């Protein structure tokens with residue numbers, strides 16, 4: 001841990017010499033005391049400093065390899081969340097299927113839980129313990145119609161640092177995709193489609209719009225969220241290697257550029273079970289379209305600071321929302337300018 005934090009000895013040395021005293025103290029507290037429990041304090045500290053103009057809110061993206069083993073998945077996600085909180089992240093993002101990836105439909109349905117089950121309770125108490133917001137990107141939810149439909153929802157949950165459920169978005173675009181000999185997905189066979197897009201939620205990092213994985217292919221949805229005030233779009237995902245290597249980064253950057261939002265994409269990586277491998281490449285894209293953070297291979301975290309002043313400047317300089325020719329696009333004609341905060 002300590003070695004990981006002191007990544008650049010020269011930088012460390014220079015910081016030691018040149019940083020004025022209060023900065024030096026802050027830096028030492030944040031990095032040289034690895035077992036110092038930074039719970040609600042750093043987030044508050046960062047938020048306060050952000051308001052004072054000196055520090056911007058930090059967010060963290062978790063990349064994992066969920067398997068059918070629920071307990072192992074909880075252990076892995078929880079340790080990443082704790083690490084992110086210790087580094088001062090305000091909001092921590094987990095990918096689609098953070099709870100598990102079943103090796104077949106029966107197993108998936110068998111492992112699914114109601115919203116208020118053990119899985120939710122665990123992460124609610126972890127949010128409280130760590131003092132962070134949690135985006136739980138794709139929970140296999142047995143909804144109220146479980147008995148009648150025999151299908152679940154793919155549900156993205158947002159929890160505040162009190163462990164309160166602030167928003168739940170149920171995936172609206174289901175991934176029924178067949179690439180002959182390469183990819184076969186029929187999400188609708190075990191999942192009910194959600195019926196609504198959820199209004200973006202204010203967090204210390206900005207207004208977060210919730211989506212899931214395959215939703216990324218529908219720019220109408222990202223525009224609708226941006227128009228409703230989103231500053232950060234989230235696409236927790238479990239992309240296939242075939243489609244991910246061709247489309248993932250292009251789609252994420254396009255959504256960021258079109259909507260002038262930050263795009264946060266926590267992803268599954270590696271071998272989830274015998275017949276399934278996920279693409280990984282979890283990343284954070286800024287509203288200019290630059291990839292500002294990306295996870296390395298395997299399980300892990302990446303971080304970025306959110307700069308809403310930068311977002312506002314881009315929106316002023318290239319005012320696409322006010323240039324939109326809503327008279328020309330038929331069904332999407334009703335899109336208006338984003339609500340600005």
Ligand SMILES: O=C(O)CNC(=O)[C@H](CS)NC(=O)CCC(=O)C(=O)O
Pocket residue numbers: 096097100101102108175185186187213214217238239240243244
């Ligand atoms: O079923 C689960 O347990 C987790 N959910 C998924 O893996 C979902 C539905 S099958 N995967 C995708 O949407 C992949 C999209 C994709 O790869 C693309 O759009 O190219």
